Amino acid sequence: MANAYKNAGVDIDAGYESVNRIKKHVERTKRKGMLGSLGGFGGMFDLSELGLKEPVLVSGTDGVGTKLKLAFMADKHDTIGIDCVAMCVNDIIVQGAEPLYFLDYIACGKAVPEKIESIVKGVADGCEMAGAGLTGGETAEMPGLYEADEYDIAGFAVGACEKSKIITGDEISEGNRLVGLASSGIHSNGYSLVRKLFFEDHSYELGTYLPQLESTLGDALLTPTRIYVKPVLEALKKFSIKGMSHITGGGFIENIPRMLPEGLGADIDSTKWKQPRLFSIMEELGSIPHQEMYNIFNMGIGFVIAVDASEAEEAVNFFNEIGEEAYLIGEVTAGDGVRIIEGDRQED
Known part of the structure; x- marks a missing residue:
């Protein structure tokens, strides 16, 4: 047999x-x-x-x-x-x-x-x-x-x-601050567009060295998704976390509202963190409107945490001290939807 x-x-x-x-x-x-x-x-x-x-x-x-x-x-x-x-x-x-x-x-x-x-x-x-x-x-x-x-x-x-300790987002309120944890790259969403931009619309190869990234394209694109479990578990012991969002497919625009109660939205200040150059390269290759990028990719932030304004700075310092790159990226607002505030962006 x-x-x-x-x-x-x-x-x-x-x-x-x-x-x-x-x-x-x-x-x-x-x-x-x-x-x-x-x-x-x-x-x-x-x-x-x-x-x-x-x-x-x-x-x-x-x-x-x-x-x-x-x-x-x-x-x-x-x-x-x-x-x-x-x-x-x-x-x-x-x-x-x-x-x-x-x-x-x-x-x-x-x-x-x-x-x-x-x-x-x-x-x-x-x-x-x-x-x-x-x-x-x-x-x-x-x-x-x-x-x-x-x-x-x-x-x-x-x-x-x-x-009694389930995080549902129900306790999020207007004025809460949003702490962003850096991504390791694109993570695992948007790769149909990634492949189209680099390999169908343009003649890149995985072995192509990109000096802006100081790596080959293949190494940049295959960088594993960051796992946030251990630092977040530690933060849960120390802070009163109101809600959290994993920034996956749909980027900021689709994922942040998933943690918010009805009637609340968020302002995200895109100048507050270092955005990996890989995203700007793709934006230019595809002539993609910058705002649309936030509806596709994580743009350098893979996880978002909502905390009281009084704890925000301490939470950012805590994550940075334990090896995460954390930034204060925005706040919860009245009204639905996510608004991306643009300005002079930092690039990593």
Whole structure:
């Protein structure tokens, strides 16, 4: 039977080898509450070990979109898993939940054990950054649906917090200040436009060196999404955080309103932080109106936190002291929508 299946394009032995290769990476994500071992039918987690009185589970699922196409082009697969974890855990920390465990799903045209290991290594790296255990996953070999050198990856994260400490945004009020945490780059949204600008409309290659960035284009575009979990968990212990927003697809314009109560908006002062030059390069290549960029990309700010005005400066200093780049970028206003205030921009 194994030979018959292999002749159909599914190599069971390669699947077994992949599992053996990833065990060491899964092992380093072990954390309090994890039960069982890799290879079971379901991942297990003992919630009682956390000591929560009224635990609320918060879950999130996501992928990395067409950023995968660049990983294929570069034949670089060891960081795309970080992106997958980041997209999930950054979403659930918005509610104040500590990520507990993560599962990944990889679908591919051909299971190459070395490549699968590289992908899962990235997943494990992301889990370590987030403090989440990698409790299981699935690798599906699907010839005929994917090309031999292609794959997709998606993830699922579960976190928990005390019911009394859930962050909903309901406590946000006019005059609250907005603290922005710097992104590491484009993160994992907008890559259909990124690919069009650089590779379809213009003749760039991944190996093209861009002196403005002091790196190759490939290195800049494949920089992993920043994971904000640990610094935000520390900030939750110190400040009365009113609401949070993960700046993903839709940029500032779509994501900041997701944390705001009805009838409130935000003024964002775009001169308050250093915007990576990569964004201005894309803006120029596509002749994209500057305001529209804030409806597509994170523009250098990957996470936004709402706090009382009295805590704003201290919160910015706190994040900077623990290794984040934080800026006071705006405030909550009466009226719906996000207004981007322009001026002389800082570029990094």
